[in-house]
Amino acid sequence: MTGDQAVKAAMQILGALTQGETPSAAESADGLTALNEMLASWSIERMNVFSILRSEHTLVSGTQDYTIGASGTFNVTRPVRYEHATILVANAGGAGKLPFPLEIRDEKGWSEIAERGTAGVIPRVLYPDMAFPLTTLRLWPVPTFTGTAPLLELFTWQQLQQFADLVTAYTFPPGYDRAIKFNLAVEISAQFGLSVPASAVQIAAESKAALRMLNIAAPGASPVTGQVSALAPAPPAVQ
Numbered sequence: 001m002t003g004d005q006a007v008k009a010a011m012q013i014l015g016a017l018t019q020g021e022t023p024s025a026a027e028s029a030d031g032l033t034a035l036n037e038m039l040a041s042w043s044i045e046r047m048n049v050f051s052i053l054r055s056e057h058t059l060v061s062g063t064q065d066y067t068i069g070a071s072g073t074f075n076v077t078r079p080v081r082y083e084h085a086t087i088l089v090a091n092a093g094g095a096g097k098l099p100f101p102l103e104i105r106d107e108k109g110w111s112e113i114a115e116r117g118t119a120g121v122i123p124r125v126l127y128p129d130m131a132f133p134l135t136t137l138r139l140w141p142v143p144t145f146t147g148t149a150p151l152l153e154l155f156t157w158q159q160l161q162q163f164a165d166l167v168t169a170y171t172f173p174p175g176y177d178r179a180i181k182f183n184l185a186v187e188i189s190a191q192f193g194l195s196v197p198a199s200a201v202q203i204a205a206e207s208k209a210a211l212r213m214l215n216i217a218a219p220g221a222s223p224v225t226g227q228v229s230a231l232a233p234a235p236p237a238v239q
Contacts, residue, residue, distance in 0.1 A: 013197070039161070052157065055074075061146070064116075079154070079157060086153045105126070121150075179204070
Protein backbone atom coordinates (compact mmCIF):
# COMPACT_ATOMS: atom_id res chain seq x y z
CA MET A 1 0.00 0.00 0.00
CA THR A 2 1.26 3.48 -0.84
CA GLY A 3 0.47 6.71 0.98
CA ASP A 4 -1.45 7.88 -2.09
CA GLN A 5 -3.61 4.74 -2.05
CA ALA A 6 -4.37 5.16 1.66
CA VAL A 7 -5.33 8.83 1.31
CA LYS A 8 -7.40 8.24 -1.82
CA ALA A 9 -9.26 5.31 -0.20
CA ALA A 10 -9.99 7.37 2.92
CA MET A 11 -11.40 10.22 0.86
CA GLN A 12 -13.54 7.83 -1.16
CA ILE A 13 -14.91 6.37 2.08
CA LEU A 14 -15.86 9.91 3.11
CA GLY A 15 -17.52 10.54 -0.26
CA ALA A 16 -15.06 13.33 -1.11
CA LEU A 17 -13.90 11.46 -4.21
CA THR A 18 -15.70 9.26 -6.69
CA GLN A 19 -14.21 6.31 -8.51
CA GLY A 20 -11.42 7.50 -10.80
CA GLU A 21 -10.98 10.91 -9.15
CA THR A 22 -7.73 11.83 -7.44
CA PRO A 23 -7.07 14.18 -4.51
CA SER A 24 -5.38 17.50 -5.10
CA ALA A 25 -1.72 17.93 -4.20
CA ALA A 26 -2.67 19.84 -1.04
CA GLU A 27 -5.20 17.19 0.00
CA SER A 28 -2.64 14.42 -0.59
CA ALA A 29 -0.03 16.26 1.50
CA ASP A 30 -2.46 16.88 4.35
CA GLY A 31 -3.67 13.29 4.19
CA LEU A 32 -0.12 11.93 4.31
CA THR A 33 0.64 14.04 7.39
CA ALA A 34 -2.54 12.77 9.10
CA LEU A 35 -1.67 9.18 8.14
CA ASN A 36 1.79 9.32 9.72
CA GLU A 37 0.47 11.09 12.83
CA MET A 38 -2.17 8.38 13.22
CA LEU A 39 0.39 5.58 12.90
CA ALA A 40 2.71 7.31 15.37
CA SER A 41 -0.19 7.49 17.82
CA TRP A 42 -0.97 3.82 17.29
CA SER A 43 2.66 2.94 18.05
CA ILE A 44 2.37 4.01 21.69
CA GLU A 45 -0.36 1.43 22.37
CA ARG A 46 0.96 -2.12 22.82
CA MET A 47 -2.12 -3.75 21.29
CA ASN A 48 -1.51 -1.94 17.98
CA VAL A 49 2.11 -3.07 17.75
CA PHE A 50 2.56 -6.33 15.85
CA SER A 51 6.32 -6.75 16.33
CA ILE A 52 8.56 -7.08 19.38
CA LEU A 53 12.19 -6.69 18.31
CA ARG A 54 14.98 -8.64 19.97
CA SER A 55 18.37 -6.93 19.76
CA GLU A 56 21.81 -7.39 21.33
CA HIS A 57 24.20 -4.59 22.30
CA THR A 58 27.77 -4.88 23.53
CA LEU A 59 28.59 -3.37 26.91
CA VAL A 60 31.80 -1.55 27.81
CA SER A 61 33.55 -2.21 31.11
CA GLY A 62 33.13 0.69 33.52
CA THR A 63 30.39 2.35 31.43
CA GLN A 64 27.02 2.77 33.10
CA ASP A 65 25.13 4.96 30.59
CA TYR A 66 24.37 4.18 26.94
CA THR A 67 22.22 6.16 24.50
CA ILE A 68 19.89 4.41 22.09
CA GLY A 69 18.40 5.91 18.93
CA ALA A 70 19.68 7.31 15.63
CA SER A 71 23.43 8.11 16.04
CA GLY A 72 23.36 6.94 19.67
CA THR A 73 25.71 4.49 21.38
CA PHE A 74 23.31 1.84 20.14
CA ASN A 75 22.55 3.23 16.68
CA VAL A 76 19.08 1.78 16.08
CA THR A 77 15.55 3.16 15.84
CA ARG A 78 14.58 4.55 19.25
CA PRO A 79 12.25 1.99 20.90
CA VAL A 80 8.79 3.09 21.94
CA ARG A 81 8.83 0.89 25.04
CA TYR A 82 10.90 -1.84 26.69
CA GLU A 83 9.13 -5.15 27.33
CA HIS A 84 11.99 -7.26 28.72
CA ALA A 85 15.76 -7.07 29.07
CA THR A 86 18.54 -9.48 30.02
CA ILE A 87 22.31 -9.57 30.33
CA LEU A 88 23.92 -12.28 28.21
CA VAL A 89 27.22 -13.63 29.57
CA ALA A 90 29.53 -16.08 27.80
CA ASN A 91 29.13 -19.59 29.17
CA ALA A 92 32.59 -20.46 30.53
CA GLY A 93 31.60 -24.10 30.94
CA GLY A 94 30.12 -24.66 27.50
CA ALA A 95 28.69 -23.13 24.35
CA GLY A 96 26.29 -20.23 24.06
CA LYS A 97 25.48 -17.48 26.53
CA LEU A 98 23.83 -17.45 29.94
CA PRO A 99 20.88 -15.02 30.38
CA PHE A 100 20.44 -12.95 33.54
CA PRO A 101 17.10 -11.05 33.66
CA LEU A 102 17.15 -7.31 34.30
CA GLU A 103 14.58 -5.45 36.36
CA ILE A 104 13.33 -2.49 34.29
CA ARG A 105 12.68 0.48 36.57
CA ASP A 106 11.19 3.95 36.13
CA GLU A 107 12.71 7.17 37.46
CA LYS A 108 11.30 6.56 40.96
CA GLY A 109 12.76 3.07 41.10
CA TRP A 110 16.11 4.37 39.89
CA SER A 111 16.13 7.16 42.48
CA GLU A 112 15.71 4.57 45.24
CA ILE A 113 19.12 3.02 44.50
CA ALA A 114 21.41 4.53 47.12
CA GLU A 115 24.84 3.62 45.69
CA ARG A 116 24.35 4.02 41.96
CA GLY A 117 28.09 3.92 41.27
CA THR A 118 28.51 0.40 42.65
CA ALA A 119 30.43 -1.86 40.25
CA GLY A 120 29.56 -5.43 39.40
CA VAL A 121 30.12 -8.01 36.69
CA ILE A 122 26.43 -8.52 35.94
CA PRO A 123 23.98 -5.59 36.14
CA ARG A 124 20.60 -6.30 37.71
CA VAL A 125 18.65 -3.08 36.98
CA LEU A 126 17.94 -1.18 33.76
CA TYR A 127 16.55 2.36 33.76
CA PRO A 128 15.55 3.84 30.37
CA ASP A 129 14.86 7.56 30.83
CA MET A 130 12.68 7.62 27.63
CA ALA A 131 14.18 10.93 26.47
CA PHE A 132 13.74 11.84 22.79
CA PRO A 133 15.33 11.58 20.25
CA LEU A 134 17.96 9.67 22.24
CA THR A 135 17.01 7.60 25.26
CA THR A 136 19.68 7.00 27.90
CA LEU A 137 19.87 3.47 29.29
CA ARG A 138 21.40 3.27 32.77
CA LEU A 139 22.61 -0.01 34.28
CA TRP A 140 23.16 -0.93 37.91
CA PRO A 141 25.54 -2.06 39.15
CA VAL A 142 28.01 -0.53 36.68
CA PRO A 143 29.21 -3.40 34.46
CA THR A 144 32.89 -3.97 35.25
CA PHE A 145 34.55 -7.03 33.75
CA THR A 146 37.55 -8.53 31.97
CA GLY A 147 37.52 -10.83 28.98
CA THR A 148 34.50 -11.27 26.74
CA ALA A 149 32.07 -8.37 27.04
CA PRO A 150 28.54 -9.22 28.15
CA LEU A 151 25.62 -8.22 25.93
CA LEU A 152 22.52 -6.22 26.74
CA GLU A 153 19.57 -8.07 25.20
CA LEU A 154 16.49 -5.91 24.64
CA PHE A 155 12.94 -6.82 23.68
CA THR A 156 11.27 -3.64 22.51
CA TRP A 157 8.13 -2.36 20.78
CA GLN A 158 8.67 -1.51 17.16
CA GLN A 159 7.14 1.66 15.75
CA LEU A 160 4.64 1.14 12.97
CA GLN A 161 6.02 1.94 9.53
CA GLN A 162 5.83 5.61 8.57
CA PHE A 163 5.11 6.61 4.96
CA ALA A 164 8.10 8.59 3.64
CA ASP A 165 6.13 9.83 0.65
CA LEU A 166 3.00 9.17 -1.39
CA VAL A 167 4.50 6.72 -3.89
CA THR A 168 6.61 4.24 -1.92
CA ALA A 169 4.76 0.97 -1.27
CA TYR A 170 4.86 -0.55 2.23
CA THR A 171 3.73 -3.99 3.35
CA PHE A 172 1.79 -4.53 6.57
CA PRO A 173 0.54 -7.78 8.13
CA PRO A 174 -2.93 -9.02 7.10
CA GLY A 175 -5.74 -6.76 8.32
CA TYR A 176 -3.70 -3.57 8.67
CA ASP A 177 -4.49 -2.11 5.23
CA ARG A 178 -8.24 -2.13 5.90
CA ALA A 179 -7.83 -0.73 9.41
CA ILE A 180 -5.51 2.03 8.18
CA LYS A 181 -7.82 3.15 5.36
CA PHE A 182 -11.03 3.30 7.42
CA ASN A 183 -9.39 4.81 10.50
CA LEU A 184 -7.67 7.40 8.33
CA ALA A 185 -11.10 8.37 6.99
CA VAL A 186 -12.25 9.00 10.56
CA GLU A 187 -8.97 10.84 11.30
CA ILE A 188 -9.23 13.34 8.41
CA SER A 189 -13.01 13.86 8.44
CA ALA A 190 -12.95 16.93 10.70
CA GLN A 191 -9.85 18.32 8.98
CA PHE A 192 -11.62 18.15 5.60
CA GLY A 193 -14.99 19.24 7.00
CA LEU A 194 -16.71 15.97 6.11
CA SER A 195 -18.97 13.64 8.05
CA VAL A 196 -18.15 9.95 8.38
CA PRO A 197 -20.80 7.39 7.37
CA ALA A 198 -21.92 5.34 10.36
CA SER A 199 -20.96 2.14 8.55
CA ALA A 200 -17.40 3.44 8.07
CA VAL A 201 -17.10 4.32 11.77
CA GLN A 202 -18.19 0.78 12.61
CA ILE A 203 -15.69 -0.80 10.22
CA ALA A 204 -12.90 1.46 11.52
CA ALA A 205 -13.59 0.37 15.10
CA GLU A 206 -14.01 -3.32 14.29
CA SER A 207 -10.94 -3.56 12.06
CA LYS A 208 -8.72 -1.91 14.66
CA ALA A 209 -10.19 -4.01 17.48
CA ALA A 210 -9.42 -7.17 15.50
CA LEU A 211 -5.77 -6.15 15.20
CA ARG A 212 -5.56 -5.36 18.90
CA MET A 213 -6.98 -8.75 19.89
CA LEU A 214 -4.53 -10.55 17.61
CA ASN A 215 -1.49 -8.58 18.81
CA ILE A 216 -2.22 -9.10 22.49
CA ALA A 217 -2.72 -12.87 22.16
CA ALA A 218 0.18 -15.04 23.29
CA PRO A 219 2.14 -16.68 20.44
CA GLY A 220 0.43 -19.92 19.46
CA ALA A 221 -2.77 -19.01 21.27
CA SER A 222 -6.10 -18.54 19.57
CA PRO A 223 -7.25 -14.90 19.27
CA VAL A 224 -9.50 -13.80 22.08
CA THR A 225 -13.17 -14.27 21.32
CA GLY A 226 -15.90 -11.89 22.41
CA GLN A 227 -15.70 -8.15 21.94
CA VAL A 228 -14.74 -7.17 18.40
CA SER A 229 -15.84 -3.56 18.32
CA ALA A 230 -15.32 -0.57 20.52
CA LEU A 231 -18.75 0.64 19.40
CA ALA A 232 -20.64 -2.61 19.72
CA PRO A 233 -19.41 -4.60 22.73
CA ALA A 234 -20.32 -8.25 23.00
CA PRO A 235 -23.33 -9.10 25.21
CA PRO A 236 -22.56 -10.25 28.77
CA ALA A 237 -22.12 -13.96 29.35
CA VAL A 238 -25.11 -15.90 30.58
CA GLN A 239 -24.78 -16.70 34.27
